[in-house]
Every structure is written in C-alpha cells, then in structure tokens.
Amino acid sequence: MKRHLVSAADLSREDALLILDTAEEMAQLSGRAVKKLPTLRGRTVVNLFFEDSTRTKTSFEVAEKRLSADVINFSAKGSSVSKGESLKDTALTLQAMGADAVVIRHHASGAPARLAQSDWLHGSVINAGDGTHEHPTQALLDAFTMRRHLNAGSGRDLAGRRITIVGDILHSRVARSNVHLLTTLGAHVTFVAPPTLVPIGIENWPCDVSYDLESVLPKTDALMMLRVQRERMNAAFFPTEREYSRRYGLDGARLARLPEHAIVMHPGPMVRGMEITAEVADSPRCTVVEQVANGVSVRMAVLYLLLGGAVFADGATDTARTDAARTEAVRTDSSEAAL
Numbered sequence: 001m002k003r004h005l006v007s008a009a010d011l012s013r014e015d016a017l018l019i020l021d022t023a024e025e026m027a028q029l030s031g032r033a034v035k036k037l038p039t040l041r042g043r044t045v046v047n048l049f050f051e052d053s054t055r056t057k058t059s060f061e062v063a064e065k066r067l068s069a070d071v072i073n074f075s076a077k078g079s080s081v082s083k084g085e086s087l088k089d090t091a092l093t094l095q096a097m098g099a100d101a102v103v104i105r106h107h108a109s110g111a112p113a114r115l116a117q118s119d120w121l122h123g124s125v126i127n128a129g130d131g132t133h134e135h136p137t138q139a140l141l142d143a144f145t146m147r148r149h150l151n152a153g154s155g156r157d158l159a160g161r162r163i164t165i166v167g168d169i170l171h172s173r174v175a176r177s178n179v180h181l182l183t184t185l186g187a188h189v190t191f192v193a194p195p196t197l198v199p200i201g202i203e204n205w206p207c208d209v210s211y212d213l214e215s216v217l218p219k220t221d222a223l224m225m226l227r228v229q230r231e232r233m234n235a236a237f238f239p240t241e242r243e244y245s246r247r248y249g250l251d252g253a254r255l256a257r258l259p260e261h262a263i264v265m266h267p268g269p270m271v272r273g274m275e276i277t278a279e280v281a282d283s284p285r286c287t288v289v290e291q292v293a294n295g296v297s298v299r300m301a302v303l304y305l306l307l308g309g310a311v312f313a314d315g316a317t318d319t320a321r322t323d324a325a326r327t328e329a330v331r332t333d334s335s336e337a338a339l
Contacts (some may be wrong), residue, residue, distance in 0.1 A: 224267070
C-alpha cells in the first residue's frame, strides 16, 4: 500500500484486492458483541470536511472508532476556514496537533492531491471526495458489494462482469472512481446518460457510452443509478425532471428487464421518483443499505492498511508477505479485543 489514497487510478489490481480481502475480514467484526480492534490505539485521525456529508463522514468516523483511533471531526462551517484561513494553514495546524491521517472532502477538485503532495502534513491523506474529480473509497465499497453478489471469494476480481452506470456522469466523482477501479478489476463499464451529462473527452476513458438505457439492461450484471447533482449545475442540462425520469429513471418495468442475478446500486443520497422509484429502491435487489454497511468495513480496511497494517517503504506489493501479515495482525487484534 502507498502512503495516501487520493485516486482509484493509483490502485493496482493487487492493491485493490488487498483492500477488498482485508475488508472481508473487517466485516466479521459487525456480528460480534464487541466491534472494536486496538489496531490504531494512540493514532489520531482528523475528518476534514469542507462539504456537507452524512454517509461518508459517519462511515469514516465509525470505522476509525472501531479501530480505536482518536477521532477529531473538523467542519469548515464555524471554523477558521469561514474566516478566510487557507487549506495550507489548516493543514499546518493539524500537523502541529499531531494528526496521523487526514480524511478530506473538499469542493475543489485536486485539493486532496495538493495536500498529499505538499510537506504540510506528515501523515496519510485519504480522499473522501473532491469536487467532480474522485471518491475512491466509494468505488472500493461498490466493488466490494459487487464482488459479494457476483463473484464472491477472497482473491477474486470482477473479470467479465458488465457494470452499467446511469445518470449525471458529468458531475459525478463516483463514476470517475468506479470506471478506474472496476476496469482494474477486469469489469466492463458502460455509461448511460443524456448527451449533455456526458463529459468531454469520454472517448478516452476505458468504457462504452450509450444514450439508450433499455438496450443495455438485458446484458447488465450490476446497475448503478446516480443522482442528478443540481448543486453543481449552472445551466439546464435536460428539459424537465419528468422527461429525465422517463428516459433514464429506473422503475419496476425496467427492473424486470435486468437478468435475474443482477443487482441495483446507488451511492446515495437517492431522489426517489426521479432517478429511481420507491418500488425499486425498496426492492430486495437494491443494495443501497448494504453498501452503507460495507462502507464501514472497506474504510476500516483502508485505515488499517495505511496506518496499522503491513506497509512497505519501497511502495511495492508483496502479496504473500502482506496477506500473512494482515491475517496475523487481524487475528492478534481480535484476540486482544476479546480480552
């Protein structure tokens, strides 16, 4: 594992499988009476959120506390940032306080990368979403959920699986991270969206593009619906919500066109009645709640590997050494937690 997690594109297949396999082990904690490991005891993790968040922020906080880290939640509202303090000065302040890792969500694309590449912080930087750029831990939890349903088993990838992502691709950091990670894991990705919500230069991305949702449904293994991000729009990208829902929304009739094994996903928050109907959102084939639960396990795995697991100074991946170290460490931590 590298020192930071800024982009899903930085993960090799071995890195991604290491995180997913570690998350499987972390998921076993959820069924125990005591859901904590002492792995990060004495480590300080700062959640630095410049944008509003419910699922991601809470998920990271739960993951950090289950690993026994000291957690500091920093919100831009009501802080010195609202008085004009720069990202650099905020980072230097956190470094002076001894932060071992910073989980950052920022409205500006590239802010986590700037933080990781600077000498302002000596700890790890984890990207929790930056502008319209990327959201790597969301892609990891999505891949984790897909693997459990479509190709379960430690060490397995998503080779040959066909993933369809529908909606506001233009403004979606989730779509960008997913296309990188899913392609790395061997899946075939197809984007479906109105022409106005397709990014310029998408022909250079490792994916197919379609404007007809009906045609891709019968050959889809996992269908991910995206929210239309009106807060990032400065123009009219489609005529009306009703028209968008008619062409690109998922209802019961379209759900029936999917193969029987196919699952429906959504990164949240869902806008029921627009991109997805209540009937589909509440269907047993919809994995939205499961994705939230899996997010805690995946983020525990990321924090564990960056701060408490087997990390090699040369940045190389040694699967045998890493797997052995991870298994032994988790076993040891679980034994200590039981005591």
